[in-house]
Amino acid sequence: MVRFEAVGLRYQGGGPHRGEWGPEALADVTFTLPRGSFTWLLGPSGAGKSSVLRLMHLALRPTRGEVEVLGTRTAKAPRTALPALRRRIGVVFQDFRLLPYLSAFDNVALPLRLAGRPEAQIKADVTEILRWVGLEAKAPSSPLELSGGEQQRMAIARAVVHRPELLVADEPTGNLDSRQARRLLALLGEMNRLGTTVVVATHDEELVARYPAPALWLHHGRLHDPDNARGAYAAEDELG
Known part of the structure; x- marks a missing residue:
């Protein structure tokens, strides 16, 4: 479903050095997520979680290494192939990215309209969801x-x-109270039960403890095993 192989990612800088490449935001990231899995993506702010998700939902291509999503190697895929691939992926952004001039119904209907679905089907699907x-x-x-x-x-x-095959969510509980967070995780769990591969980025270890699942731990753009990652986070906290 998702495969990263020795992935590195750099961003271009701005300001006086505009156009120059900055240091690697991700370095030698390698993992595979099987179809139908639920995976936590963990790490403190700045660890690289959002960068990994952006590579997964095709907002970025890797600077080096290989990213394969839904059977497509994204670094070599023609740009014309990406829109159809993106329609198979659902994304929950940290800042929601809702359109304020559209109603709740029309915000939810937007992916279906972009895909050219008939209005009768859109009405039924949006009302149901x-x-x-x-x-x-x-x-x-x-x-x-x-x-x-x-x-x-x-x-x-x-x-x-639109019943995505892959759903990625970036800190989806960051603005929610504990009751709302539990409800949201129940919704994501139900999607996973129905066959969607789900990846959720968070720094809330209490939430992860309540809903145990396989996890990827990021620290300074690199993957670590859980024990080493926790030790690194604790050391940084002590240093302030």
């Missing part, structure tokens, strides 16, 4: 009229309405 996330009554509301937890559930609904 809004009911599933407990927002059916909020269908005509603007995102600005919704609470943070409701916006997060709307973002989840938009990410899964």
Whole structure:
């Protein structure tokens, strides 16, 4: 489903050194995620979690190494092949990225409309998914009229309405209270039970302890085993 092989990633700098490549944000990252798996992506802020997710949902290509997503090697894939591949991936962004001028219904319907689905099918699918996330009554509301937890559930609904094969979520519980976080994780777990491969980035170890699953641990852009990673995090905390 997802394979990283010796992946390195650099970003181009701005300011006085605009255009120059910065240090590696990811270095020699190698892992494989099987189809239908649920995986935590763990590490402190700045560890590289968002960079890994951006490579997974094709927002970036690796600087070196190989990324394979849904059977496609992304570094060598023609740009014309990427839109169809992206439609097989659901993304929950840390900042939601909802469109304030669209209703909740139309925000969730957007991926289906971009895919050219018939309006009758869109109405049925969006109504079903809004009911599933407990927002059916909020269908005509603007995102600005919704609470943070409701916006997060709307973002989840938009990410899964097209039944993606791969779902990636970047700190999806960061703006939620514990009750809302549990509900959101239940929704992600149900998607996984239905066959979607799910990857969730978080730094909330308490949440991970409550919902145990395989985990990838990132620290300074490199993968570590859990014990070494925890030791490194603890040492940094002591140094302040």
